[in-house]
Amino acid sequence: MNFDFDDDQKALQRAVREYLERESPLSECRRVLEGEARYSETVWRGAAEMGWLGTAIPERYGGAGLGALELALVAEEVGRALAPIPFASSIYLVSEALLQLGSEAQKERYLPQLAAGTCIGAFALQEGPGHGNGQALATVLKDGAITGDKQPVLDGDVAGLYVVACRVGDQPRLALVGAGEGVKATPVACIDGSRALARLQLSGAQAELLGDGGDAAAIEHLLDRAATLMAFEQLGGADQAFAITREYVLDRYVFGRPVGSFQAIKHRLADLFVDISLARSNSYYAAWALAGSADELPVAAAAARAAASDAFDLAASEMVHMHGGIGFTWEADAQLFYKRAKLLALTLGSPTHWRDRLTLRLARESAA
Amino acid sequence: MNFDFDDDQKALQRAVREYLERESPLSECRRVLEGEARYSETVWRGAAEMGWLGTAIPERYGGAGLGALELALVAEEVGRALAPIPFASSIYLVSEALLQLGSEAQKERYLPQLAAGTCIGAFALQEGPGHGNGQALATVLKDGAITGDKQPVLDGDVAGLYVVACRVGDQPRLALVGAGEGVKATPVACIDGSRALARLQLSGAQAELLGDGGDAAAIEHLLDRAATLMAFEQLGGADQAFAITREYVLDRYVFGRPVGSFQAIKHRLADLFVDISLARSNSYYAAWALAGSADELPVAAAAARAAASDAFDLAASEMVHMHGGIGFTWEADAQLFYKRAKLLALTLGSPTHWRDRLTLRLARESAA
Amino acid sequence: MDFEDTREEAEFRAECRAWLEANASERAPGSEVGMSARDNETVERAQAWQAKKADAGWACITWPREYGGRGATRIQGSIWNQEEARFETPPNLFLIGQGMLGPTLMAHGTEAQQTRYLEKMLRGEEIWCQLFSEPGAGSDLAALRTRAEQDGDAWVINGQKIWTTGAQYSRWGMIVTRTSPGAVKHKGITYFIVDMHAPGVEVRPIKQINGGSSFNEVFFSDVRVPAENMIGRVNEGWRGAITTLMNERAAIGGGGMGGGVDTLVRLAQQVPIDGRPALEDAGVRQRIARLYIRQRGVQLAGLRSLTALSRGETPGPDLSIGKLVGAPLRQEMAAFALELLGPMGAVDDDAVGDRLWQQAYLGAPGGRIAGGTDEIMRNIISERVLGLPPETRVDKHVAFEDVPTGRKS
């Protein structure tokens, strides 16, 4: 029994954190928010150069050949820095999809580009409001041509490679689509302007199945994997929001005392700290399952993702509130966390969605 | 617009409160809890003599001929005193059922006894664990004979008259059953030992339809009426639990200060006070609807009942907790509220059940 | 108990409606009355509508007749507001003046001040703003540091105010200043009327999370205020400020961004979860019901206050309750709506949708701060309503200049 990361893993995490503290301070996130770019190319390039885009991609495809635990720690740091880069889309989703389902030829073709950051991937699942249902997808792949209207697609307008959820006949499948004719990605304004959101319109675009296209279970497994990694990104964000808020309430005085000396504030911060700790424990377990115990993953991923979504959401909203008036200004950094937390919670399914899956999976285990 | 009770109504409420403060102090509730009686016959007899069992029963049937608003205020006082009497069963449920659905002969026969307290009524709906579904009732009425197993039935073993939910064919109906052959009521221990709970076994007992027996909608309407009155009983309990707790935290010192001077306690009491106030507003509105605006009742009753259940439950649980160690002893009065709150919340459907109905009814209105 | 109009109320309502029907057109469903203006044209439209109401006797109807009102009851005031809200009208830019500052002048102003300012305030000819909060004095208003120093027959103001609604189009402001830093906190404060067009007054808009700018910072550099503009006496301004704050709580409430629970019900009927309308999900129904109970409870509590007020009783704690419940409720409703929308909840784009809930979500944190934070409301309820002991105060018996302020105050 050893419930901790090992020294090499921690060293990697430290290196990523130091890099992002230097190259992706919150001002970089704000630069993208202010509309000066769709994502931070400098940070992206640096990440590629340091090799951590390909953390979990095998060496033969140009990656570092490390595992899911290492990738989870990188994700946590990306979240802590609110790095404005298409990391989740390109890595947890598209690279992972290729690794899990892609044919050898597809892996050889795309993974090196994804690891090098020269190609950005985006995952196109959603088709408008509500929560998806694979069976009823309107996007159709037939005779190598795909047609459909996917929105929102995170990082859709900065990507060059899409993994698209579609139907072949009445079966849900995943397809690979590159930029080209019949592919139109239009930026749409996002509640978190520091991240690129898009609408992806496919009209007879050239497409191929990802490997054999997978099935509903394979897609679910992919989402479980991405959800676990996303949970770490949220955990990093929650931790940082908490740390900044703690500093603030110690420094800011009201009625002649630090804001953080009022019991109402102290107890809420204690509760928040507890929520983040519980999310962290659940997430660590999910990472372990991701790294090797597939049977444990469905329950663990759902628990981690729901807990981490709620923890980041609450941390960000307490951050805004406990900063008082300044907290809801554009100028303060609290907004960056408030917006990112909501975007991440809405991407890949809400915490409510994951809680629902969690109980269904517990019931399945209980029946088994 | 006048959102308040009038002076006569308030005078009635005062009289009931003074009577119960005198005749039904918490020691009376405890006496029943300790097993010395199944309910307080003294309090019951006094209530009958003062005429408030028949508050809403017309004068021609031996009642006081007042209305639903007056009855709601009496219910609030019964709740405040934790009076250990079968008031809800005999009055909100059985008397109301007779008034709403009974034939003239049934009213003439039973209402005077119910108003005089010489006959106690009980309402037998539930058939074991879970939340009822009228369509699937196992209790069957055929050729004047009723057979089924109802539990739990509040006040079932002290009652002489039952309104029983049953099926005739596949239609849900209400039947009237008196004590007699084929009627067996067995006391069962209740989580709140100050109230009588029973199992009612009917084996071919003589029964007649209540009026024409009603239908699903009529039963739902009856439950809405009872729920509104029960909300007032819960409101009274919540108010009293709150008042006692407030006194306690002012008097009890810890770390050289009153417990009630700690911000964590202050803010929680503020939140509780707000919850009780919101439940009160919703309940007043439901009472007004009960007294005359039938269209408003379905939504208002569901909102009142869910809010009041939660408010009493929270008030009682905060009461126990804020009394510290003494709060979870048998000797302290906090337990009386903790147990009563839970019993009332479970009787007639949980707050979750009523919230579900509330939204369904809002959606129906929104569609209309 | 009766939630319907009495005969007199129904007659009054009909009278209001008749005038409104003759002078305005009905409001489109879903649109709301604004509270701020982005351009001069809007300000002028708002002023024109206010003048029209004043000419017909429908401005500030609850003000006493001696100040130009019609001495209407609170219930009549509420009936007028309900009716006016049914019609398309320009933003109401006068609420702070008419609802908070006017009543303060009536209570604490000199006759000369009342004569000079109240009529133009009522007619909307002059718009007013409230200069209270500062970067280091929000919840703890009495920690304000903006100085006023006497110089001959005038006072000279230096300092910075923040969260000032409408400063950019206000003609006058009411400002609390520190005139005696050696006195204890609440005893060295003086209240003035300040000319927003005076030299040395600079207004800068504050951009909020949602990109809008409903608030301003206002900087004062050697701004001269004549002594006759003092409200009440030197160093006794805290009393007047309290009057303003009491009226603030009465003026706030109602409105707010985002739709109500009815809008959420419709959304849940339209948006799918796993291929079925979200409303068929029992968890969704639970959340809607919880939101409804609170929304309806606050509305009804407002009616209870109105009943109490109409009898001349002191209003209960319902106003603080409304603020404490309402502000987080709006945030929660918006968050829930975004969740119902699913990933599309993250789209905040005019070209794609109405942005109703996105903007409500981004705007909601402000509602939990402005006009008293959630925590201040809980303190007020627990101390003033429930009679629990006040917080231990370390700043009460020392000179203001000696109160600890930490690094960031």
Place this chain on the structure above:
Amino acid sequence: MDFEDTREEAEFRAECRAWLEANASERAPGSEVGMSARDNETVERAQAWQAKKADAGWACITWPREYGGRGATRIQGSIWNQEEARFETPPNLFLIGQGMLGPTLMAHGTEAQQTRYLEKMLRGEEIWCQLFSEPGAGSDLAALRTRAEQDGDAWVINGQKIWTTGAQYSRWGMIVTRTSPGAVKHKGITYFIVDMHAPGVEVRPIKQINGGSSFNEVFFSDVRVPAENMIGRVNEGWRGAITTLMNERAAIGGGGMGGGVDTLVRLAQQVPIDGRPALEDAGVRQRIARLYIRQRGVQLAGLRSLTALSRGETPGPDLSIGKLVGAPLRQEMAAFALELLGPMGAVDDDAVGDRLWQQAYLGAPGGRIAGGTDEIMRNIISERVLGLPPETRVDKHVAFEDVPTGRKS
């Protein structure tokens, strides 16, 4: 990161299990290890089992070898506990002594005390209780008023203790007393070992909400304690008491009444809502998921502490978290189960059901008080873990006898 046993751990687990299999039978699913006894026969069975373990070297395995333990690591201790829990054993009546008081004696006791008491404690020959709380000193333990006064070579104790688990069958108790009321609160406290069979000790059971009596009041009337029974020095007992409390937090946790989330899932599969299994209701699924995340999070946090402990690191805040989350969680789970049962949730009758959740609901409030209230846990986390400022103390620099106590203290 690895949640499986290492090879060494697996071997140790096999060793534990082999001995247990040879000496006990497997536990029926759902049954739990008790923590108290209602009759002498149970006490004797518990003592016999403890002696058997001691003879084989399986008692207090994490105690140092010099005191009769086997110097096992925390992880080994945890493995032993997991394995023992799989077997049918009598109630563990020794936890307070072995987990809290023994370690205190090791740290603060004299060699004579250690020799006299520890071995019999380890073997279960003598059961111990902890005499800390008083009617006016619970969360605020240092407010204790039980007096000890010197009389020749002995001390004489007068006063009342409360919430004493196992007092009725304990041979010895460890008691904190006030020896200098003129000193400030924490400075006038002395810690003793007291003979529970001494004249003047009277034990009265306390009946709880759920009808059970796991706790006692203990009254002391002129109880004489020899000076050699003092732990540490006069007026310096607070340090030893803190050691005991630190070990308390390590000893509590785990266990508790009622089933786990798995039991709730099964209940939701069986009980109907509107004719369908409750589990098909999405709202039910939401609530189960929320409960699971917390239950699982606490379990996992416990494993994280264990990892830290096994490396010789100071345990993190996980123990306080476990208490703060676990106690309300049990109450919430029980309340949810009752709701699933519907009106039948109100039936608390042996003849009808197992009363599992009813008894859990009635017992749960105690868990949120005993061993540190929710509020004390939040104070600990916010102050000791997060470094936020402590509460303003009005009782810290005055003589104990001058501390305000209100009417009911």
